[in-house]
Amino acid sequence: MKVIDHINQAKDTLVSFEVLPPLKGKGIEALYKHLDPLMEFKPSFINVTYHRSEHIFKKRADGSFEKVVVRKRPGTEAICAAIMNKYNVDTVPHLICGGFNINETEDALINLRYLGIDNVLVLRGDAAKNETTFDAEPGGHRYANELLKQVTNLNAGIYIEEDLKGTQQRTEFCIGVAGYPEKHFEAPNMQTDLRYLKEKVDCGADYIVTQMFFDNEKYYAFVKSCREAGINVPIIPGLKPIYNKKQLTVLPKTFHIDLPADLANEIQKCKTDQDVEEVGKRWLLEQSKDLKKNGVPVLHYYTLGKPHIVADVVREIR
């Protein structure tokens, strides 16, 4: 079922989760162990992230270096299908521009259709590790909205090869895109970022999922600005637990977000990781309660290795 249908048919705020594919060689059982305690909350859908190849420099025996390509977390599409089979829940594979040319993207979309997957979250992807800027693959897309157009084309039965036009099966993907309550870090200002976000919605995005935020006022202000800019699709808040002190520096640096001073101060005062986890959990619970009270369509949790924190929070707000 499509995410947008879940939202339109819901009588209350829904819950959804995001997981990462296991590290290569680790097997899927660890992921099931991660998901098992979350399934009692009947998530409407589960997102699975996509991780592009990385270039690393490997030392040769003679001391020189060779550039090799590694992919640490493969399997997004197959994991979506496996989760659907095991738990009978809808899945949303993330689909990125980086690392694909348009033919490879078309093949990936055809595979997703064969697997019975109804949803995709369409993203540009970040710069490859050890690169400073995002470089499109030769023959690939530069921005999420170009990839989005390819998906909507396929939904209309338009394939890359001209002579297949109109003769082939249409796909029917429901399309989500990313939005940034604290602005995407490359955008010169919020107004410009919103203009490109509106372009994604005008091109056919059905809903938006936000980057994580820790101050709900930033989400509410973002929704208001979106509505004023004529963006009228559902905007799903993305939420993440804090559970160690390192995140105080890692999260702002990696995701270009601010942490509220109250939260940062409380965490600084903690003596153990257990204390930090308690503070992070309480913060996430208060955020979730407030968002639910304000009628958000879905609470979308980035579970990242800490399903028990998310489970404790969701149990309290049900």
Ligand code: FAD
């Ligand atoms: P875009 O919408 O293409 O925007 C990128 C930048 O370009 C923005 O600054 C925008 O303002 C600007 N822009 C957009 N269109 C144009 C245009 N036509 N001309 C000029 N400028 C333009 N990354 C992964 O690699 N894998 C994942 O699984 C993943 N999951 C994510 C899930 C969520 C909910 C979020 C919020 C992010 C996720 N990311 C993931 C990270 C994401 O790929 C990065 O934030 C990336 O830098 C931007 O992606 P985007 O889809 O927002 O890009």
